[in-house]
Amino acid sequence: MLYREAINLALDETMSEDINIILLGEDIANVGGTFRVTEGLLDKYGKARVIDTPIAELSIVGNAIGMAIGGLRPVVELMTANFSLLAFDQIVNHMAKLPFMSAGKIRLPMVLRMPQGVSKQLGAQHSENYENMLSSVPGLFVFAVNSPNYAYHALKKSIKMDDPVIFIEHELLYNKKEEIDMKSDLDPFKARIIKEGEDITIISYLKMLDDTASALDDIEKELNCSCELIDLCSLNPVDFKTLEASIKKTGRLIMIEEGHKMGSYGAQIISWAVEELFYFLDAAPLRLCGKNVPIAYNRKLELASIPTPKSIKKDIINWGRINGL
Amino acid sequence: MVYEIFMPQLSDSMDEGKLIKWMVSVNDKVSIGDVIAEVESDKAIMELQCFKNGVVKALYIKEGESAPVGTVIVDITLDKEESTHLEKHEVEEECEEKRTKEEYSLVRAIASPKARLLAGSLKMNIQALQDIDKLPVPSHVKDIVLYHKKRFFTLKALSLIEEYSLDISDFQVHTKQDSYAVLEYIKDKNISRKQKISSFQKALIENLDKSALRAVYHIYDYIDAKYFEKYSAYGVTAWFVKIFAKCMMDFEGFRSSIKGDFIYTSVNAHIAIAMQVNRKLYMPVLKDVNHLSIKTIQDMLGEYKTKVEMSTLNLEEMKGSNFGLSNLGFTGIHRFDAMINQDDSSIAAIGASEAGRISLTLSLDHRLINGYEAALFMQRVKEVCLEEEFFKEEVKNV
Numbered sequence: 035m036l037y038r039e040a041i042n043l044a045l046d047e048t049m050s051e052d053i054n055i056i057l058l059g060e061d062i063a064n065v066g067g068t069f070r071v072t073e074g075l076l077d078k079y080g081k082a083r084v085i086d087t088p089i090a091e092l093s094i095v096g097n098a099i100g101m102a103i104g105g106l107r108p109v110v111e112l113m114t115a116n117f118s119l120l121a122f123d124q125i126v127n128h129m130a131k132l133p134f135m136s137a138g139k140i141r142l143p144m145v146l147r148m149p150q151g152v153s154k155q156l157g158a159q160h161s162e163n164y165e166n167m168l169s170s171v172p173g174l175f176v177f178a179v180n181s182p183n184y185a186y187h188a189l190k191k192s193i194k195m196d197d198p199v200i201f202i203e204h205e206l207l208y209n210k211k212e213e214i215d216m217k218s219d220l221d222p223f224k225a226r227i228i229k230e231g232e233d234i235t236i237i238s239y240l241k242m243l244d245d246t247a248s249a250l251d252d253i254e255k256e257l258n259c260s261c262e263l264i265d266l267c268s269l270n271p272v273d274f275k276t277l278e279a280s281i282k283k284t285g286r287l288i289m290i291e292e293g294h295k296m297g298s299y300g301a302q303i304i305s306w307a308v309e310e311l312f313y314f315l316d317a318a319p320l321r322l323c324g325k326n327v328p329i330a331y332n333r334k335l336e337l338a339s340i341p342t343p344k345s346i347k348k349d350i351i352n353w354g355r356i357n358g359l
Numbered sequence: 360m361v362y363e364i365f366m367p368q369l370s371d372s373m374d375e376g377k378l379i380k381w382m383v384s385v386n387d388k389v390s391i392g393d394v395i396a397e398v399e400s401d402k403a404i405m406e407l408q409c410f411k412n413g414v415v416k417a418l419y420i421k422e423g424e425s426a427p428v429g430t431v432i433v434d435i436t437l438d439k440e441e442s443t444h445l446e447k448h449e450v451e452e453e454c455e456e457k458r459t460k461e462e463y464s465l466v467r468a469i470a471s472p473k474a475r476l477l478a479g480s481l482k483m484n485i486q487a488l489q490d491i492d493k494l495p496v497p498s499h500v501k502d503i504v505l506y507h508k509k510r511f512f513t514l515k516a517l518s519l520i521e522e523y524s525l526d527i528s529d530f531q532v533h534t535k536q537d538s539y540a541v542l543e544y545i546k547d548k549n550i551s552r553k554q555k556i557s558s559f560q561k562a563l564i565e566n567l568d569k570s571a572l573r574a575v576y577h578i579y580d581y582i583d584a585k586y587f588e589k590y591s592a593y594g595v596t597a598w599f600v601k602i603f604a605k606c607m608m609d610f611e612g613f614r615s616s617i618k619g620d621f622i623y624t625s626v627n628a629h630i631a632i633a634m635q636v637n638r639k640l641y642m643p644v645l646k647d648v649n650h651l652s653i654k655t656i657q658d659m660l661g662e663y664k665t666k667v668e669m670s671t672l673n674l675e676e677m678k679g680s681n682f683g684l685s686n687l688g689f690t691g692i693h694r695f696d697a698m699i700n701q702d703d704s705s706i707a708a709i710g711a712s713e714a715g716r717i718s719l720t721l722s723l724d725h726r727l728i729n730g731y732e733a734a735l736f737m738q739r740v741k742e743v744c745l746e747e748e749f750f751k752e753e754v755k756n757v
Binding site: 285312313314315316317318357358 | 471472473474475476497498499500501502
């Protein structure tokens with residue numbers, strides 16, 4: 035099943051179970067979603083539950099918060115994370131804070147889905163990653179979705195949660211294919227060990243995880259070592275337990291992400307590891323990120339500004355050589 | 360243990376408070392939530408509560424007197440239970456602190472934190488060793504371990520440590536340890552040898568697991584061995600490969616395999632041969648056997664045997680079969696049955712030749728081949744084995 039089909043199935047199944055679940059977003063009803071995620075849901079659930087909104091992100095999220103206060107369970111699609119900036123006041127000042135400021139009397143069972151990241155030549159304003167900003171807001175659960183299986187299970191659980199969830203997808207992952215394990219009872223807060231290894235812990239999420247996975251064989255061969263690859267899955271809160279076990283085992287940590295290096299999300303993970311696990315580290319941690327430039331439209335420059343399988347391989351091998359591998 | 364109650368700050372602007380009335384006197388028992396006094400702030404009179412169980416030991420100010428915020432106004436002797444609990448907690452905390460200090464005995468050096476910690480526990484001076492080029496700059500755990508190992512263990516001892524994946528920190532190393540000392544330790548602790556499953560073995564295990572899930576049945580019969588003996592210039596295995604290939608061409612079920620929703624039937628006969636070396640089983644595949652002469656088959660079997668012994672067989676050479684053959688006749692075993700290899704349709708297990716006949720067991724995938732077809736196939740194999748013309752022709756063609 036494709037990534038976008040997995041999300042669609044999760045929406046479909048939860049909507050059929052609970053009449054309070056409402057979808058809203060730009061072009062999600064008649065067009066079926068810019069990335070075809072909500073295809074077919076308008077016909078099935080009608081325009082009262084699958085709502086095409088005006089192009090006004092602040093009002094979309096604001097309306098959803100109102101719906102949630104009123105007892106509905108809205109699932110919002112923001113066309114891309116770039117446009118979420120327009121809704122940041124609602125997200126940060128209202129969605130994240132209302133449950134706290136009302137001492138828990140107001141619950142906001144709502145999900146904000148948004149794809150982010152560098153796609154193929156969409157230009158600087160459509161290629162941003164904002165997981166770092168969103169994860170820094172107390173009161174929001176932030177999930178980063180790499181695989182169809184995780185997408186299906188995590189979205190279902192997110193919708194059933196009584197707290198606001200930011201559900202981050204990646205534009206280039208919508209056509210990723212994977213079998214979904216319907217029987218599994220996946221915990222969306224738990225990091226997923228993609229591959230076990232002994233010598234290096236590599237943490238990533240979203241598309242960079244796949245780019246790293248494709249470079250792994252070469253890296254292991256070249257450095258004569260084995261890497262443990264972890265999909266972080268939940269960016270806030272972080273499954274530190276899984277990370278700790280892995281880092282204690284390997285003594286080496288690499289963080290790979292697509293966002294700009296300055297103020298990147300991974301800096302937080304590295305900082306935690308150095309603070310808490312200093313005496314378990316056998317090498318200086320490595321952080322591979324996007325460059326500190328707006329993403330270029332030109333394809334070559336676009337690829338030069340983010341990690342690619344080729345650059346990941348080169349950077350890790352160079353790092354390994356000077357760090358005792 | 361004594362619990363002190365201070366003059367509380369009851370409003371933002373309160374600096375001192377006036378004690379209006381004591382609600383308890385010395386030697387009174389008090390428990391959690393009891394009101395012990397009334398205190399007047401600059402704004403109002405409020406009650407002062409006790410938050411622990413105990414007995415009032417002393418009252419430090421009199422009714423009507425004032426005291427600055429934060430001064431002790433009552434001492435309460437805590438109940439035994441509560442006080443021992445608190446003391447224990449403090450002692451535990453102290454221990455914890457001591458322990459962490461011991462655990463983290465570090466050495467100063469240009470080395471990773473983990474390496475410094477390890478060197479500390481091994482009482483190794485990284486800096487001194489770096490000065491005389493015994494350790495690299497910066498040092499990592501790997502360097503420390505290697506140096507430690509070479510210094511305190513003989514090479515033989517080290518290979519034993521590797522083989523049994525022992526932790527070197529388990530050894531008291533005042534002098535160099537030899538293999539006898541390590542062996543002694545292994546026997547003493549009754550440690551089993553631990554070997555990692557190779558990727559090759561993993562693939563094999565996966566295949567076997569898959570095979571075990573299949574609907575398999577067996578049929579048994581005897582083959583007349585007289586022509587195998589007469590034309591013994593070529594081995595029994597080679598002859599059987601040739602005979603099975605010939606029969607497989609008449610029964611397409613034996614050239615089939617199931618993959619996903621499809622049954623694939625190949626044009627030619629491809630036969631995998633079981634070969635074992637050092638407890639590892641290999642199944643190299645002879646492709647298009649129906650077109651090969653008996654000599655080519657014999658030569659290729661020899662070639663594969665060498666490759667298996669030298670471990671130079673590649674994965675491609677073990678793929679693409681649709682029938683398997685396992686000959687354990689040379690061990691003298693009378694009869695056995697074999698596991699079907701990968702996606703093959705069936706496998707033939709050949710036993711020892713006894714009184715002019717050879718036992719043959721076919722294990723078959725019931726999804727591909729029914730009992731009737733299998734019986735006909737067996738019949739055909741038996742017939743071919745009795746056709747001297749076939750043997751003659753094959754030998755002549757060489």
